[in-house]
Every structure is written in structure tokens, then in C-alpha cells.
Amino acid sequence: MDSEQLREYGHRMVDFIADYYKTIETFPVRSQVQPGYLHNLLPDSAPDHPETLEQVLDDVKVKILPGVTHWQSPSFFAYYPSNSSVAGFLGEMLSTGLNVIGFSWVASPAATELEIIVLDWLAKLLNLPEQFLSKGKGGGVIQGSASEAILVVMIAARDKVLRTAGKNALGKLVVYSSDQTHSALQKACQVKVLKADTSTNFALRPELLQEAVSLDLEAGLFPFFLCGNVGTTSSTAVDPLADLGKIAKSNEMWFHVDAAYAGNACICPEYRQYIDGVETADSFNMNAYKGLLTNFDCSLLWVKDQYAVTEAFSANPEYLKNKASEANLVVDYKDWQIALSRRFRSLKLWMVLRLYGAETLKSYIRNHIKLAKVFEQLVSQDPNFDVITPRIFSLVCFRMVPIDDDEKKCNSRNLELLEAVNSSGKLFISHTALSGKMVLRFSIGAPLTEQKHVKEAWKVIREEASYLLGK
Numbered sequence: 001m002d003s004e005q006l007r008e009y010g011h012r013m014v015d016f017i018a019d020y021y022k023t024i025e026t027f028p029v030r031s032q033v034q035p036g037y038l039h040n041l042l043p044d045s046a047p048d049h050p051e052t053l054e055q056v057l058d059d060v061k062v063k064i065l066p067g068v069t070h071w072q073s074p075s076f077f078a079y080y081p082s083n084s085s086v087a088g089f090l091g092e093m094l095s096t097g098l099n100v101i102g103f104s105w106v107a108s109p110a111a112t113e114l115e116i117i118v119l120d121w122l123a124k125l126l127n128l129p130e131q132f133l134s135k136g137k138g139g140g141v142i143q144g145s146a147s148e149a150i151l152v153v154m155i156a157a158r159d160k161v162l163r164t165a166g167k168n169a170l171g172k173l174v175v176y177s178s179d180q181t182h183s184a185l186q187k188a189c190q191v192k193v194l195k196a197d198t199s200t201n202f203a204l205r206p207e208l209l210q211e212a213v214s215l216d217l218e219a220g221l222f223p224f225f226l227c228g229n230v231g232t233t234s235s236t237a238v239d240p241l242a243d244l245g246k247i248a249k250s251n252e253m254w255f256h257v258d259a260a261y262a263g264n265a266c267i268c269p270e271y272r273q274y275i276d277g278v279e280t281a282d283s284f285n286m287n288a289y290k291g292l293l294t295n296f297d298c299s300l301l302w303v304k305d306q307y308a309v310t311e312a313f314s315a316n317p318e319y320l321k322n323k324a325s326e327a328n329l330v331v332d333y334k335d336w337q338i339a340l341s342r343r344f345r346s347l348k349l350w351m352v353l354r355l356y357g358a359e360t361l362k363s364y365i366r367n368h369i370k371l372a373k374v375f376e377q378l379v380s381q382d383p384n385f386d387v388i389t390p391r392i393f394s395l396v397c398f399r400m401v402p403i404d405d406d407e408k409k410c411n412s413r414n415l416e417l418l419e420a421v422n423s424s425g426k427l428f429i430s431h432t433a434l435s436g437k438m439v440l441r442f443s444i445g446a447p448l449t450e451q452k453h454v455k456e457a458w459k460v461i462r463e464e465a466s467y468l469l470g471k
């Protein structure tokens with residue numbers, strides 16, 4: 001790691017990235033390459049001798065960028081956004097520069113302490129109940145992804161229930177969520193999925209949960225974990241947290257709230273209502289990389305009882321023993337996650353919060369929601385299209401309407417439209433299925449998106465649609 005080489009190459013790399021952002025609109029938003037495209041472009045084995053930065057950057061331009069889908073393009077409207085910002089980028093750079101592995105406090109005290117402080121800051125911005133703050137039994141931790149966050153709390157909850165119910169209960173544990181919950185939960189375990197209420201924007205009905213729990217209890221099973229959603233991935237459905245929390249509590253279940261995307265908006269007082277009831281939860285997660293100008297990865301998890309987590313995850317081999325940990329004076333984040341090693345991620349969130357300030361972040365989020373309203377308006381004024389679920393945040397779910405009630409044809413026409421729009425390279429949207437209907441998702445949240453990009457996107461969608469209708 002030669003300082004002068006870093007200085008020289010680093011400046012060139014920053015120039016390269018700055019130029020990329022400057023010209024980002026010249027690329028097709030969704031990469032248009034075919035599977036396996038890179039195989040023919042690169043050699044079969046690694047070079048034996050050093051090559052120049054020039055040679056590598058040339059290859060990046062010619063061979064890599066064509067295979068990149070430009071998530072930071074202002075016309076990226078697929079999935080949910082992944083934000084990039086100057087502050088987030090600088091924080092990431094600093095973190096990579098220091099390259100510490102903060103698994104325990106002593107391994108880099110600042111990495112642990114800054115994470116605790118920044119997570120408290122964010123908990124306050126979200127107005128989370130005090131129990132989630134670090135001063136008592138609770139606290140926050142940064143995970144790589146929401147999927148990891150969910151797996152962590154589920155394992156904590158499982159171990160907790162097994163401590164009282166006994167190991168034999170393992171095969172009888174039951175996890176509940178609506179059928180709209182993210183596939184991350186299905187990766188973590190087998191879930192009892194409850195059909196979401198199609199009349200209320202696909203939220204989970206408490207009566208249905210209560211019924212399922214009662215039946216399972218009668219059958220000798222152990223209901224132990226409930227995952228509620230604030231902002232589902234398909235359609236931003238919001239589950240009634242307070243009512244779900246009551247059921248969880250009376251059955252001694254762990255209640256987790258997944259607000260990976262929509263949680264970001266809840267730093268605005270006018271959207272905070274969507275996590276009302278979070279006080280009944282045991283844990284809560286939110287992906288700062290999806291909406292708070294923090295570069296991936298940065299997934300925030302708060303728990304009310306950190307000991308439930310550390311009991312499940314702590315391991316203290318001789319080679320990690322140290323005075324501070326043994327005296328119980330410190331947090332060792334290795335005991336709050338699956339892996340041992342961990343990045344200094346709090347630096348970028350800290351830099352984002354300091355260089356922008358909470359008010360800027362709020363207006364940033366409000367602007368995306370305002371743009372989503374513009375798009376929603378445009379769609380609802382067009383007789384060939386329908387908005388499918390009520391828009392709450394900055395995702396609009398819509399589709400071309402069926403002709404002669406032919407739902408099957410309508411589904412295939414919408415998929416055709418999706419492919420036509422994305423093949424144009426002018427924008428990128430994604431889709432989902434809601435009650436068997438193919439639905440297009442227009443998700444606004446890229447930092448560079450302005451109203452003109454939204455209007456241009458709608459123009460392309462309409463043109464492709466009228467072409468399909470004319471065929």
C-alpha cells in the first residue's frame with residue numbers, strides 16, 4: 001500500500017467515477033448483454049505479471065460497463081432504489097481505507113462506539129421507543145442486509161423459546177407472516193404464510209393471525225415468531241402493527257417489524273404514523289441504503305433485548321479473549337451477527353448524517369414521494385392504465401387494463417410491455433404479481449431522478465403500450 005501510488009491512482013479513479021456519473025444517462029439503464037457475454041471477452045486465467053491501471057480501466061469501459069445495470073441512473077425505477085451520494089461514497093472510501101475488522105470492541109474501539117452512537121441517532125430520528133436505544137438493554141447494529149437482520153433475530157427468538165420449551169420443541173416451532181412478506185423470511189425458515197387482505201393494500205389481518213395461532217396451539221405447536229411488514233416489497237403494504245403486536249405479546253411470540261424500504265420515509269414526521277405500533281415489537285429493521293443516501297451495504301437493526309441476541313450468537317474462543325470484553329464493559333458486535341468479521345460501516349452513515357443533516361434527508365425523501373404522485377397522476381389519467389394499489393410512499397403499482405375482461409391476455413400484455421420498455425434501455429422498471437395480476441412497479445428513489453425523467457419514462461411506457469395495442 002504505497003501512499004504515493006494511492007494518491008495518484010486514487011485521484012484517477014475518482015475522476016473515472018465522477019465522469020461515470022456525468023455521463024450516466026448515455027448508458028442503457030438495464031444492461032442489454034446476453035448471459036455469458038463476459039466469458040469471451042476476458043482471458044481464461046489471471047495475469048502472471050502486473051498490468052497498468054490504464055489497461056484495466058480501458059477494459060472496464062469496453063467490457064465491464066456494458067454488463068452493468070445502472071442503478072444510479074436517474075431513469076432506474078426497478079425494484080427498490082440503492083442510494084449513492086458523495087457523503088456515502090466518501091464514508092465508504094474512508095472505511096475501505098482504514099480497512100479495520102471491528103468484530104470486538106478492542107479490535108477497533110471507534111468502529112463499535114460510532115456504530116452505537118449513529119444507530120441511536122437514527123433511532124431518535126425515527127422516534128423509536130426508548131427501549132431500542134443503547135442506554136438500556138436495547139440497541140442497534142448495522143447488518144449487511146435485511147435478510148441477515150431477519151435471520152439474526154429469528155435465531156435469537158428461536159433460542160429464547162427453546163430455553164424454556166426445551167430442545168424437543170424445535171420441530172414444532174411456527175413462524176408467521178403475510179404472503180406479502182419478503183422472500184428473506186423464507187430463506188431464514190419455513191413460514192406459515194397468511195393470505196394478505198386484498199381489499200386493504202395487502203396487509204395482514206390480525207383475525208387471521210389469531211385464528212392460525214389458536215389452531216396451531218391446539219395442535220401442540222409453538223408459535224414463536226411473527227414478522228410484520230411496513231412497506232412490502234411488492235406493493236408497500238403496511239401491516240397493522242399495534243394489533244399484531246398484541247397477539248404476539250399474548251402468545252409470547254417474538255415480533256419483528258421489517259421496514260427495509262419504507263422505514264426510511266418514517267424519519268419524516270408526516271410518515272411516522274406508518275410505524276405506529278412499533279413499540280409492541282421486539283425488533284425492527286430498515287435499510288439505510290434504500291433511501292437515506294447511504295451507499296450499499298447498510299442495513300439497520302434494532303432490538304429491545306440485546307441479550308437475547310448475544311445469548312444466541314456469542315462465542316468466545318481463547319484467541320478473542322480480552323480484558324474489556326471479560327469485564328463486560330463493552331459491546332462486541334461479533335455477538336450480534338452471523339459472521340465474525342465486520343466492516344466499519346457506521347462511518348458512511350455518520351458522514352451522510354453530518355454532511356447532509358436530517359432536514360436534507362427528509363426533503364430528499366419527500367421529493368421522491370412527490371415525484372411518485374406525479375407519475376401516479378399521469379397513469380390514472382390514461383384510460384389504458386390503472387393504478388393497482390393505493391400509493392403510500394414512492395412506489396406506484398400499475399398495469400395496462402384488461403380488454404374484454406381477459407385477465408390472462410392482460411397479464412401477458414403487461415409482461416410484453418415490461419420487456420419492451422426495459423429493452424429500450426431508456427428506463428428500467430420491474431414487476432410483481434398481486435392476486436394473480438401481473439403488475440408493473442415504478443419505484444422512484446435514485447438520487448439523480450428529477451421530474452423530467454419521470455415524465456420521459458411515462459412517455460416511453462405509453463408509446464410502447466400504444467404500439468402493443470395497435471399490434
Ligand SMILES: *Cc1c(COP(=O)(O)O)cnc(C)c1O
Nearest residue numbers: 145146147182231232233260261
Ligand atoms: C429490500 C427488502 C428486503 C431485503 O433486503 P436485503 O437487504 O436485500 O436483504 C427485505 N424486506 C423488505 C420489505 C425489502 O423491501
